[in-house]
Amino acid sequence: MSFIPTGIDQYKSGLTAPATIRTESAKLVRAGFIPLVDAAVLIAASEFGFAAREGIQIDLVKDVSWANIRDRLAFRQFDIAHMLAPMPVASALGLGSNPSPTIAPFMLGRGGNAITLSVELYRRMQEKAGLAGHEDALTNAKALKLVIEEMRAKSEALPVLGMTYPFSSHNYELRYWLSAGGIHPEEDVKLVVVPPPMTSDALSAGAIDGFCVGAPWNMVAVSREVGRIVAVKEDIWPSSPEKVIGARPEWAEQNPETLSRLIVALDRAAAWCDVLDNRRDLAQILAEPRYLDVPFDILHRVLMGRFTTDPNGIERTVPDYFTFHRQGANFPWISQAQWIFSQMVRWGQVTYSPEAHRQVASAFRPDLYRSALGSRADIPVTDVRIEGNAEDDVFIDGATFDPEDIRGYVARSPIRNTGAGTTDQSDV
Amino acid sequence: MNAALSIMIFDENRIRAAIIEEGLREAGHTQVVLLHDIVGLARQIELIGPDVIVIDIETPNRDMLEHLFQLTRSVRKPIAMFVDRSDTLSIEAAVEAGVSAYVVDGLRKERVKPILDMAVSRFKAFSRLQQELADAKSALEERKIIDRAKGILMKSRKLTEDEAYALLRQTAMNEKKKLADIAQSVVMAAAILGS
Numbered sequence: 001m002s003f004i005p006t007g008i009d010q011y012k013s014g015l016t017a018p019a020t021i022r023t024e025s026a027k028l029v030r031a032g033f034i035p036l037v038d039a040a041v042l043i044a045a046s047e048f049g050f051a052a053r054e055g056i057q058i059d060l061v062k063d064v065s066w067a068n069i070r071d072r073l074a075f076r077q078f079d080i081a082h083m084l085a086p087m088p089v090a091s092a093l094g095l096g097s098n099p100s101p102t103i104a105p106f107m108l109g110r111g112g113n114a115i116t117l118s119v120e121l122y123r124r125m126q127e128k129a130g131l132a133g134h135e136d137a138l139t140n141a142k143a144l145k146l147v148i149e150e151m152r153a154k155s156e157a158l159p160v161l162g163m164t165y166p167f168s169s170h171n172y173e174l175r176y177w178l179s180a181g182g183i184h185p186e187e188d189v190k191l192v193v194v195p196p197p198m199t200s201d202a203l204s205a206g207a208i209d210g211f212c213v214g215a216p217w218n219m220v221a222v223s224r225e226v227g228r229i230v231a232v233k234e235d236i237w238p239s240s241p242e243k244v245i246g247a248r249p250e251w252a253e254q255n256p257e258t259l260s261r262l263i264v265a266l267d268r269a270a271a272w273c274d275v276l277d278n279r280r281d282l283a284q285i286l287a288e289p290r291y292l293d294v295p296f297d298i299l300h301r302v303l304m305g306r307f308t309t310d311p312n313g314i315e316r317t318v319p320d321y322f323t324f325h326r327q328g329a330n331f332p333w334i335s336q337a338q339w340i341f342s343q344m345v346r347w348g349q350v351t352y353s354p355e356a357h358r359q360v361a362s363a364f365r366p367d368l369y370r371s372a373l374g375s376r377a378d379i380p381v382t383d384v385r386i387e388g389n390a391e392d393d394v395f396i397d398g399a400t401f402d403p404e405d406i407r408g409y410v411a412r413s414p415i416r417n418t419g420a421g422t423t424d425q426s427d428v
Numbered sequence: 429m430n431a432a433l434s435i436m437i438f439d440e441n442r443i444r445a446a447i448i449e450e451g452l453r454e455a456g457h458t459q460v461v462l463l464h465d466i467v468g469l470a471r472q473i474e475l476i477g478p479d480v481i482v483i484d485i486e487t488p489n490r491d492m493l494e495h496l497f498q499l500t501r502s503v504r505k506p507i508a509m510f511v512d513r514s515d516t517l518s519i520e521a522a523v524e525a526g527v528s529a530y531v532v533d534g535l536r537k538e539r540v541k542p543i544l545d546m547a548v549s550r551f552k553a554f555s556r557l558q559q560e561l562a563d564a565k566s567a568l569e570e571r572k573i574i575d576r577a578k579g580i581l582m583k584s585r586k587l588t589e590d591e592a593y594a595l596l597r598q599t600a601m602n603e604k605k606k607l608a609d610i611a612q613s614v615v616m617a618a619a620i621l622g623s
Binding site (some may be wrong): 064065066067068070071072075076077096097098164165166192193194195197198349 | 485486487488489490491492493494495497498506507508516519520523528530
């Protein structure tokens with residue numbers, strides 16, 4: 001195992017992490033992952049020596065579906081796993097096909113998602129709304145609404161949009177973006193699940209008209225000239241939780257030291273991934289067949305946030321398309337678990353109750369994160385905050401989220417599920 | 429609940445699906461449906477309302493299925509994968525074999541376990557068969573390459589067939605390599621040197 005020291009040293013000063021103790025034999029941690037760029041921190045921890053320095057050997061196992069990841073973690077095939085942030089929340093609420101207790105002590109960073117529409121659909125939006133090509137995500141959503149209205153008037157089939165999993169950031173982000181543009185995700189479009197590697201094919205075959213998935217699949221669709229990127233995750237909500245490290249609570253209790261050292265290793269790996277000069281090395285590793293098996297060139301551009309958004313060559317640079325470590329990007333805010341819960345309530349996946357509200361708080365574990373890393377200037381001292389309240393961290397629709405008032409927050413959303421799932425039926 | 433169980437097998441590999449179907453029919457299950465394509469799966473599930481869905485663990489389409497279960501607000505809630513969570517051995521066996529399943533909540537496990545066991549053993553048998561086929565193919569390839577290397581040595585070094593073979597074997601032993609690898613080098617060298 002090689003250790004590439006580039007960039008790590010500048011993060012060493014100021015860290016008050018526990019001293020690393022090497023035991024005679026490395027502790028083996030079996031980790032499941034899905035081949036996506038946001039597994040980078042986990043892969044870097046294993047590949048660039050950060051885990052080895054903490055006396056841990058990470059056995060990385062590539063998998064094909066989130067359902068497999070969940071089940072294999074639950075059935076002890078994995079000790080930890082690369083997971084969607086909403087998965088531990090769903091488990092805490094008993095939702096899904098195999099809910100079993102899962103905790104998230106570490107977030108794998110921010111960013112990475114985007115919304116891509118078919119070139120055909122986007123050209124129609126351009127024509128209808130006079131888009132020149134550099135409009136923001138909200139303007140694009142409103143343009144899509146105009147096209148959908150026209151489709152309705154002409155009795156055309158409404159757009160079919162793909163996402164990755166019912167309990168995914170992609171599902172909630174796509175719905176959030178549509179709603180911000182005045183589009184009802186359950187009435188004006190049809191949402192389906194499409195495995196990310198299949199999105200380009202599904203788009204070019206006309207099976208779907210757009211999708212919201214993680215990197216690098218949006219860029220892949222543009223490079224294949226079938227897709228047009230209309231929004232990135234930062235446009236919808238920069239702090240929006242994405243992937244986490246999930247673990248079984250009983251494994252965490254039985255292996256407190258391993259978990260603590262793992263968090264230290266992940267923290268160092270995340271800091272290393274954040275250094276732009278390291279992203280070439282990172283892209284090279286991720287490109288390998290045993291990881292993402294995607295061309296280096298695309299991965300490097302994605303990691304640098306340099307986008308071609310349109311096959312016609314329109315470019316966009318998103319400086320923080322991936323934030324792996326800075327600004328507390330690994331801190332599991334309980335208020336973010338609660339925001340995920342609010343979206344589950346908003347879309348009728350679960351009914352609000354004070355008990356459910358409490359259960360959700362146990363899914364994210366900032367206490368474990370803090371106890372592994374000690375106190376440090378960039379580690380928040382509270383677990384809950386009002387989300388979307390900072391100048392550089394606003395929701396696309398300008399709303400703020402107060403975790404104390406989930407019912408009010410959902411009730412104020414003009415577009416939401418009004419079926420059996422929600423408790424409040426007042427407006428719309 | 430004594431009515432016959434309705435079982436759906438979703439597997440893009442038609443041969444394997446047929447092997448499992450046959451096993452289930454032999455075991456007396458009459459309501460077995462095979463599906464190979466994700467297109468139309470939603471409608472089929474709605475139409476048939478299977479009690480058990482057996483699915484290949486290697487397909488990413490499991491996530492799509494779970495979305496369908498979320499949408500249909502049916503009381504017949506499907507549970508993922510295994511009947512008995514405490515039975516680690518059977519869980520491991522299933523994962524290793526590559527089988528995953530959804531079972532309608534409330535079914536007695538004595539009724540479901542034999543179905544899953546059957547699927548697991550047939551998946552295993554299928555991959556054993558595939559392995560055997562791959563082994564046989566590579567053995568054949570190796571024999572072909574050794575024959576070609578022998579021919580090259582016989583011609584260039586004026587050796588008998590037995591001498592050529594002995595030379596290859598001796599080199600393999602000296603180099604601690606497989607006979608086929610040495611033969612491969614000989615064939616490649618001959619191609620490059622044009623002999």
